[in-house]
Amino acid sequence: MAAKQMKKGLGRGLDALMESVETQEHQGKVLTLSVYEIDTNPDQPRKTFDEEKLAELAESIRRHGIVQPLVVAPKGQRYIIVAGERRFRAARLAGLKTVPAICMEAEEGALQEVSLIENIQREDLNPVEEAAAIRFLMEQHDLTQEEVAQRISKSRPVVANSLRLLTLPKSIQTLMKEGKLSAGHGKILAGLEDKKQAEELGKRAAEENWSVRRLEDTLRLLNANRSRKKAGDPYLRRMAGAFRSRLGARVAINGDQQKGKIVISYYSPEDLDAIYEAILGREEA
Numbered sequence: 445m446a447a448k449q450m451k452k453g454l455g456r457g458l459d460a461l462m463e464s465v466e467t468q469e470h471q472g473k474v475l476t477l478s479v480y481e482i483d484t485n486p487d488q489p490r491k492t493f494d495e496e497k498l499a500e501l502a503e504s505i506r507r508h509g510i511v512q513p514l515v516v517a518p519k520g521q522r523y524i525i526v527a528g529e530r531r532f533r534a535a536r537l538a539g540l541k542t543v544p545a546i547c548m549e550a551e552e553g554a555l556q557e558v559s560l561i562e563n564i565q566r567e568d569l570n571p572v573e574e575a576a577a578i579r580f581l582m583e584q585h586d587l588t589q590e591e592v593a594q595r596i597s598k599s600r601p602v603v604a605n606s607l608r609l610l611t612l613p614k615s616i617q618t619l620m621k622e623g624k625l626s627a628g629h630g631k632i633l634a635g636l637e638d639k640k641q642a643e644e645l646g647k648r649a650a651e652e653n654w655s656v657r658r659l660e661d662t663l664r665l666l667n668a669n670r671s672r673k674k675a676g677d678p679y680l681r682r683m684a685g686a687f688r689s690r691l692g693a694r695v696a697i698n699g700d701q702q703k704g705k706i707v708i709s710y711y712s713p714e715d716l717d718a719i720y721e722a723i724l725g726r727e728e729a
Contacts, residue, residue, distance in 0.1 A: 474513050477545045479536055482516060482523045487580070490568070493533060494619060501534035510535060513544040523547070525621070526558055553676075564596045571627035572617045575606045608634040616646040625649060628656035632663065677701065691722045 457616045514528035525532055534542050548558075560581045564574055582592050589607070593600045609620070609630045616633060619625045624635075629649055633642040649659050672698055687695040687706070694709040710716045 445466055445523050456645060473546070474544050476542050477516070477523060477541055479532070479540060481521075482525060482532065482543070482545070483519070484513075484529050484532070485525050491628055492573075493530065498530070498534050498537060501530065502537040505531075505534050505538045505540065510544055511539075516545045517548045553684075561596055570621050570623065571606070571630055572620050575609045578606055580601060605631050605634075612646070613639055613643040615643055619650045621648060626656065629654075629659055632656065680704075684714055689710055693719050693720050 510531055512528070512531070514532055516523040517526050523545070528545075532543060557654045560577050562721070563714050564579040564581075569577065577590055578596070581587060581595070582589070587595070590600050590602045593603045596603075606627070609627070610621075612630060612634055616625065616630070619631055620627070625646060630644065633646050634644075636642040645659065645662065647653070654662070677700060679701065680699075684695050687697075687708075691708065693715060696707045696709075697705060698705045708719060710719055
């Protein structure tokens with residue numbers, strides 16, 4: 445029955461999922477569990493924990509205890525954390541031997557989804573961890589971007605932009621995990637086709653502590669310079685146009701006024717003959 449109710453709650457967001465647990469008979473009751481019989485969740489999307497913030501939470505727990513119980517699920521003779529790993533780690537750091545917890549019983553897939561959604565909705569994952577959690581949720585539960593967006597209460601474009609962060613070079617993802625680049629920086633860099641350029645700009649932005657606006661302005665300037673360079677020398681453009689008119693063929697001038705190449709294109713023997721005649725005149729028989 446518990447599993448059936450939990451399955452029905454999927455797709456309605458974390459609050460609905462948690463409510464379905466708390467209203468179940470014999471569930472929602474707060475238990476006191478030994479920290480030694482609780483295991484962390486290997487599918488937890490958060491891979492790094494801020495040691496300073498963890499120490500602050502541990503001090504708060506020493507003074508006031510754990511205000512919000514952990515949510516756990518039975519696994520054999522032990523329990524696995526569904527929600528509250530940070531509180532659990534801080535409790536152990538504070539020296540607690542027992543912690544308050546609510547025990548959930550549901551299908552493993554449903555518990556996994558609750559755990560992932562709980563972490564994503566708390567908004568304290570770094571951007572790369574959040575993106576990886578969203579991708580894992582989609583792959584494990586065969587969800588579309590629209591479906592996962594509904595589950596985590598975000599728009600589909602937000603989900604799409606988050607997933608694009610996983611296409612960034614690993615070095616840039618590391619900078620985002622370390623908090624040296626934001627999701628805003630990542631969104632801009634992920635839009636670049638040239639991954640080498642993305643990596644170089646990302647590293648520079650981190651080293652020089654650029655704002656997202658500064659990164660946007662730098663890219664705009666680089667693109668403008670590239671466009672001017674691509675446009676070339678006005679004098680050479682006019683000359684290439686004159687060659688095209690005279691020869692009746694495609695002509696490109698590669699280089700500058702000091703040195704370069706003139707490339708004349710032809711696509712048939714007839715084109716070649718016409719170019720020859722235009723340059724050298726008709727050959728007398």
